Amino acid sequence: MEAATVATFFAAGGASLFMAWAIGAGSSGSTPFAPAVGANAISVMRAGFFVGILGLLGATLQGANVTEAVGRDLVVGTTLSPIAAIVALSIAAGLVAVGVFTGYPIATAFTVTGAVVGAGLAMGGAPAWPKYSEIVAVWTLTPFVGGGIAYGTTKLLRHESVPETVATPALAGLVGAILANVEFVLLGPSDTTQSVAGTIAASAPGRIAVTVVLAAVVVALMAVDMRTDVAAGQRHFLLALGGLVAFSAGGSQVGLALGPLLPLFDTVDIAVPLIALLFGGGLGLLAGSWTAAPRMIKAIAQDYSSLGPRRSIxxxxxSFAIAQTAILLGVPISFNEIIVSAVIGAGAAAGSGGISRGKVGYTVLAWVGSLLGAGVLSFGLYTALSAVLLV
Structure with a gap:
């Protein structure tokens, strides 16, 4: 391999690691445990520690779908060159880093998607309209679905006629049913994913039966915990949910950092297993979570709503359900959008006055601006570099 090619390749890898760090410091590192921190179930620093570990596991075991989508499905007719990958990742990471250090949750999925599309179009690619329609549908529905479910769940948990010792185990059983059908790379054959229910039973009726049994086990365990101490049971459930969301964040967000690199490996004689790349990206997420996530955890937990255990649950x-749906579809999703909309829905159901309307408005503008700005900047910078470097 020529020295120039090696240098460019490593520069693209460095940009990818910077992107992974920025994601770990921002969306995947701050949002999963923010409601738990807001409910005083875990400290900010401890949340940053655990979210890094769980994000690494999620990236390695669930990151393939979104990575493939970002790397190969956003532009038709071309693949990103090393220079285009560096441009897209650098611009996206820079915007996310600005959000981290200013305290505003920039939507990482928006910035990366805009930057990759902008660079791809500048290379002469065509828009991937079917994929864009799928992405826009998920992004548009997320605040309504997430906020609506959070609103209804909060109302259920606060309803006087529904004992918490009944409602909380039932919700835990629902989460257990979802978890039984979440797909992991290590459970399936080579280069495929499989769920726990699918691994135990091959037929659809069998998978349903396994799901019901596993959900019932979770309900029983949660019920026993709640009978012993209601407050402690709620805290345990809340921390388990935070862990599941952190794991899901790793599985979704690592693709935003690694996706632009995939086409580069098609141009060189280097056989690197995808799971190895995912693990490397997960290490970048972990580094970001451990070094810079606490600032954003505080911003999400305290600035949007003062949450108690029930609203946090x-x-x-x-958030967990939407994240896993997006991973299954291979759609890059913003965890800031997921969590913020759910926090607002839960706060609205409780009649909380703790929601900052101004903060929410600026956040939405930052999301839209990051999508459009990343696309325009990436297109313009790649076009300028192409003229100078004749690439």
Whole structure:
């Protein structure tokens, strides 16, 4: 391999690691445990520690779908060159880093998607309209679905006629049923994923039966915990949910850092297993979570709503479900959008006055601006570099 090619390749890898760090410091590192921190179930620093570990596991075991989508499905007719990958990743990471250090949750999925599309179009590629329609549908529905479910769940948990010792185990059983059908790379044959229910039973009726049994086990365990100490049971459930969302964040967000690199490996004679790349990206997420996530955890936990345990549970349940749906579809999703909308829905159900309307408005503008700005900047910078470097 020529020295120039090696240098460019490593520069692209460095940009990818910077992107992974920025994601770990921002969306995947801050949002999963933010409701739990807001409910005083875990400290900010401890949340940053655990979210890094769980994000690494999620990236390695669930990151393939979104990585493939970002790397190969956003532009038709071309693949990103090393220079285009460096441009897209650098611009996206820079915007996310600005959000981290200013305290505003920039939507990472928006910035990376805009930057990759901008660079791909500048290379002469065509828009991938079917994929864009799928992505826009998920992004548009997320605040309504997440906020709506969080609103309804909060109302259920606060309803006087529904004992918490009944409602909380039932919700835990629902989460257990979802978890039984979440797909992991190590459970399936080579280069495929499989769920726990699918591994135990091959037929659809069998998978349903396994799901019901596993959900019932979770309900029983949660019920026993709640009978012993209601407050402790809620805290345990809340921390488990935060862990599941952190794991899901790793599985989704690592693709935003690694996706642009995939086409580069098609141009060189280097056989690197995808799971090895995912593990490397997960290490970048972990580094970001451990070094810079606490600032954003505080911003999400305290600036949007003062959450108690019940509202935090209500916010994290739809967050976990939406994140896993997006991973299954291979759609890059913003965890800031998921968590913020769920937090607002839970806060609205409780009649909380703690939601900052101004903060929410600026956040939405930052999301839209990051998508459009990343696309324009990436297109312009790649076009300028192409003229100078004749690439």
């Amino acid at each position: 209500a916010a994290l349940i739809p």
